[in-house]
Amino acid sequence: EVQLLESGGGLVQPGGSLRLSCAASGFTFSNYAMGWVRQAPGKGLEWVSIISGGGSSTDYADSVKGRFAISRDNSKNTLYLQMNSLRAEDTAVYYCATRVSSYAGSFKYWGQGTLVTVSA
C-alpha cells in the first residue's frame, strides 16, 4: 500500500524558516517525480514545487521561487521542502504528491498534509 506521510508543519513567525518532510513507502520512490501542492485555508489547490526521480531537476511556482528549496533522499525514501523567508500568504496545508508520467502527469498519490501557519 502506498503511503505518504508529511511532517514538520507548525507555527512560524514571518521571515522564519521551516522544513517539511514526506516519508514515502509502498512504491519504488526513486522511480517517480514528487511534488508539493498547498491549499490555503478555505481556498483551492496551488502547485508549489516538483523534483525529478533522481533529484537532478527541480521547478518552482513563481510565488515561492528563491525562497523554497525542494530536495529528496532516495536512500531514505523521503522528500523535503525547505521554506525560508516565510510570509503570511504561505499559510496553508502542504501536501506531498507522486507525479506519475503514465497517468498523463497527474498526481496519483497524496499525503494527508501538514499545516503551516505563518503568523506573529
Added chain:
Amino acid sequence: EIVMTQSPATLSVSPGERATLSCRASQSVGSNLAWYQQKPGQAPSLLIYGASTRATGIPARFSGSGSGTEFTLTISSLQTEDFAVYYCQQCDNWPVTFGQGTRLEIK
C-alpha cells in the same frame, strides 16, 4: 501560465441524479487534464487522468470527456459519498495549474 476555469462554483443535485461539471483551459492542453475529488478534511484524490481515463478503483459512474480547452466531468446517479469539491488540473504545461473547484452539494 494556463488559467483553468471551473463552472459552476457550486452545484446542487439530488442523490440519484446526474451531475455535470465543466472545466475550461485558457489555451489548449490536449488531453492532459486530470480531475480530483476532495472531501472535507481530506487530501485530494485522483479520479480521472488523460481527460477520460478513470484512476484505479474509481467507479464507472464517474466519466470524463473533452480535449483542447473544454472538459467535462459527469457523475451519473449521485451517491451520498460523491458530495465533495472537485478540481480539474492541467498537466500539459509548467506550471501545472488547478481550477478553483466546484462544490457539489446535496439538494
